[in-house]
Amino acid sequence: MDGIMxxxxxxxxxxKINEDxxxxxxxxxxxxxxxSIVMLLLFFSELQLYLHAVTETxxxxxxxxxxxxxxxxDVTFPALACSVLSIDAMDISGEQHLDVRHDxxxxxxxxxxxVIETRQDGIGSPTIDKPLQRHGGRLEHNETYCGSCYGAETTDEECCNSCEEVREAYQKKGWGLSNPDVIDQVCPYNILTFNFIVFPKTSLRNILWVEGNFFIL
Structure with missing residues (x-):
């Protein structure tokens, strides 16, 4: 045991060194x-600072x-049409950006x-910049109304009085209806057969540097 100790x-x-x-x-x-004096001074100075808090404005x-x-x-939505979506932005200062379209x-x-590329119009397909009416000007939507097929008519007497008829006329011609929002006939959203929608490299500009929200509706 002594050997271990x-x-x-x-x-x-x-x-330890012998006191001798x-x-x-x-x-x-x-x-x-x-x-020792320096340590005491430092101790009491730190204690004073701790006990006496200073309020600084x-x-x-x-x-x-x-x-x-x-x-x-960059947002992806399932089973939603492009034309249905709109973007609104609002911040705490009250500034609002409704139906943002730029960028x-x-x-x-x-x-x-x-990504599904936009279908290009076929040869001879007209570019629809504004509603057309082959009878000269817009007609009242009554029993004598004959809606335009926007260049897809096969005969002068052919009429397209609904969005679906316009689409069918374009399909027969092999054309793509690139902008259904500008035609007279109302195109309901349930006719649009988009599977998904994505916003690649999309941005909101000119938003104030404050707290806020943006909504995709």
Whole structure:
């Protein structure tokens, strides 16, 4: 047992020196006294700062409030038509941006997430910039009304009095109806057969740098 204790004592990295070998000096006493005084001063100064809290009033003005913010987003919706969606933005200052259209890109995609390119009009397909009426001007929608097929008529007497009839006329010609919103006949949303819709690299610009929300409706 004594041998084990002796081996443990040999592991002591800070051996004690016998008091017979101590040598006390005047400089050592001065250093000890000075360091003790400094430690006490530091202790009481920190204690005073801790016990006596100082209230500091500070006002910071946010100079970036008037700056504009750009918000980039990429959202995919299942079974929703492009023409149904609109984007509104509103912030806490009360500024509103309704039905935002600038810098908004809508793309059709299939059930596998692949982008469906816009069908190009066939040869001779007219570009519909505004509603046309082959009878000269708009007619009242009554029993004598004959709606235009927008260049897809096979005969002069052919009429298209509904959105579906316009689509069928374009399909017979092999044309794509690129902008159904400008025709006289109302195209209900349930006729649009888009599977998905995605907004790639879409952004909202000129939004104030404050808290707010934007809604995709």
């Amino acid at each position: 002796s081996k443990l004592r040999n592991l002591d990295a800070y051996p 070998f101590y040598s006390r000096t005047l400089s050592g006493g001065v250093i000890t006294l000075a360091s 500070k006002l910071v003005v946010d100079t970036s409030r008037g700056e504009k913010l750009r918000i980039n987003f 908004i890109i809508k793309k059709r995609i299939d059930s596998h997430g692949n």
